[in-house]
Amino acid sequence: MAVSFKQRDIISIRHFNKEELLYILDLAKRMEQVDHTNILKGKVLASLFFEPSTRTRLSFESAMKRLGGVVIGFAESGVSSVSKGESLSDSVKIIEGYCDIIVLRHYLEGSAQLAADVVDVPVINAGDGSNQHPTQTFLDLYTIQKTKGTLEGLTVGFLGDLKYGRTVHSLAYALSYFGAEMFFISPPSLRMPRDCMDELKDRKVRCHENESLLGISKKLDVIYCTRIQKERFADPVEFEKVRGVYRLSKSMLEEIGIKDDLKILHPLPRVDEMDGSLDKTDFAVYFHQARNGIPVRKALLAAVLGAVE
Numbered sequence: 428m429a430v431s432f433k434q435r436d437i438i439s440i441r442h443f444n445k446e447e448l449l450y451i452l453d454l455a456k457r458m459e460q461v462d463h464t465n466i467l468k469g470k471v472l473a474s475l476f477f478e479p480s481t482r483t484r485l486s487f488e489s490a491m492k493r494l495g496g497v498v499i500g501f502a503e504s505g506v507s508s509v510s511k512g513e514s515l516s517d518s519v520k521i522i523e524g525y526c527d528i529i530v531l532r533h534y535l536e537g538s539a540q541l542a543a544d545v546v547d548v549p550v551i552n553a554g555d556g557s558n559q560h561p562t563q564t565f566l567d568l569y570t571i572q573k574t575k576g577t578l579e580g581l582t583v584g585f586l587g588d589l590k591y592g593r594t595v596h597s598l599a600y601a602l603s604y605f606g607a608e609m610f611f612i613s614p615p616s617l618r619m620p621r622d623c624m625d626e627l628k629d630r631k632v633r634c635h636e637n638e639s640l641l642g643i644s645k646k647l648d649v650i651y652c653t654r655i656q657k658e659r660f661a662d663p664v665e666f667e668k669v670r671g672v673y674r675l676s677k678s679m680l681e682e683i684g685i686k687d688d689l690k691i692l693h694p695l696p697r698v699d700e701m702d703g704s705l706d707k708t709d710f711a712v713y714f715h716q717a718r719n720g721i722p723v724r725k726a727l728l729a730a731v732l733g734a735v736e
Contacts, residue, residue, distance in 0.1 A: 432730035436543040437551040440561045440597040445604040452569050454726035454735065455719075463725065465495035466734040473526035474500030475519070476553070477533045482695060483553050483563070486720030487530050487728075494725055494734070499525060516545045523548045528732060531555075549731045557591040563694055564597040566723040570716040571649060574690045578605040582646050585609065587653035587673055587700055590617045594694040595653060599627060599634075608633040610643050612673075617655070644683045650675070652693045654700050676702035680710070692716050 430450040436442075472491040476484050480502070488498045515538060519529060523546040531542050532553040539552035539559070554560040572578050583602060585595050589611050599609060599619070609632060611619045618636060627634050637643060640650075652675055675691070693701060693713040705711045729735045 432727070433733040434549055435731055436539075436549055437561050437727060437731065438539050438543055439552070439559045440564045440601050441559075443561075448565070448568060448601060448604065451565050451723070451726050451730065452572055454730060455565070455569050455722040458722040458725040458729070463494055463729065463735075466729060467491065467494040467496035467732060470496040470528070470732055471526040472496055472498045472500075472728070473522050473529045474498050474502075475522065475529060475531045475533075476500070476502050477531075477538075478554065480532055480553065482717050482720055483532065483560075486717075487551075487553065487562075487724050490721050490724040490728055493721070494729060496728070500530075516541060519546050519550075528728065551727065551731070554593060557593050557596075559597050560593045560694075561597055562720075562724060562727060563594045564601050565727065566716065566719045567594070567598050567651070567692060567694070568601055569723050570692060570712060570719050571690070573719070574712050574715070575648060575688075578602070578607075580606045581648040582608045583610070583649045583651060584612055584640070584643065584647045585619075585651045585653070586612045586640070586675070588617050588655045589613045589619045589653070592653045595619070595651065596623050598651065599623065599632075603627055603630045603632045610635050610637055610647065612637045612640060612643075614638065640683055644680070644685050647689060648686065650689065650691045652691060652697075652701055654693075654696065654698045673700055674702060675700065675705060677704040677708055680705075685710075 430447050474484060474488055484502060491498050515533065519542045522529065526548060528549045528551065529542065529546065530551045530553050531539050533539065533555050536556035536558040539550060539555045543550040552559055552561055568578060575581060585599065589595050602609065611634065624634065689710050690712050691705065691710045695713060695717055
């Protein structure tokens with residue numbers, strides 16, 4: 428059965444099987460190799476960002492414009508009618524009349540699904556609270572595939588804020604299709620949510636919880652580092668307890684020992700969890716990872732709007 432993304436919502440990575448994940452990665456590769464200018468000419472993307480964003484928002488806008496489409500929208504909720512008390516459902520119902528597709532980032536978990544339930548145009552989730560960030564997962568997979576040469580059978584360490592890290596939740600689920608062994612490295616207060624761990628175990632994933640890279644660093648093919656997200660903490664005191672608990676640096680990794688072909692990813696922005704000494708090493712692929720947002724999001728927009736097979 429042929430894979431089709433036409434008019435589909437992109438809400439959660441859980442809505443896609445392995446074949447569909449690989450289809451988007453292959454399409455992203457084609458987007459890098461072949462000029463697809465103007466395949467979305469006449470199409471309008473509504474970019475609705477109720478939370479701050481740099482990479483996701485700008486890469487979606489760049490992808491849409493490179494494919495010949497146009498972009499409308501806003502980058503902060505204060506400039507929309509939400510500031511006047513309008514509900515999210517009313518906002519998206521109005522905006523769907525102005526566009527062909529909506530990309531939505533919102534601070535509430537479940538907001539993307541709510542939007543998809545009330546509009547007829549496709550909705551792409553650009554992050555809903557600490558829940559899901561599926562397009563980031565597609566570009567994370569694409570980056571791992573490009574830099575490691577495969578997605579199959581890798582050993583991946585997730586480091587940092589695993590409780591609130593929506594990118595971690597989505598990527599761990601996606602990698603479960605490819606036989607990955609996973610190490611979740613965090614302080615006890617920022618461990619992976621129990622429901623995520625239970626789901627991975629139900630899928631027969633070999634997963635481990637650790638508080639340090641010591642003793643496991645030499646096993647890892649990939650380290651996926653995340654920042655401690657201050658904005659997700661209700662109590663500033665709790666944030667201060669874990670602030671700066673991990674800090675990757677070139678000297679630290681050399682000291683504890685790593686594989687020569689280790690790759691380090693980070694969804695960015697970084698704060699103090701990753702030293703600039705890593706930036707010029709062969710381990711660091713996070714800037715390439717960010718740039719991969721263009722071909723991946725071009726692939727998703729083109730596929731959902733039916734411009735490619």
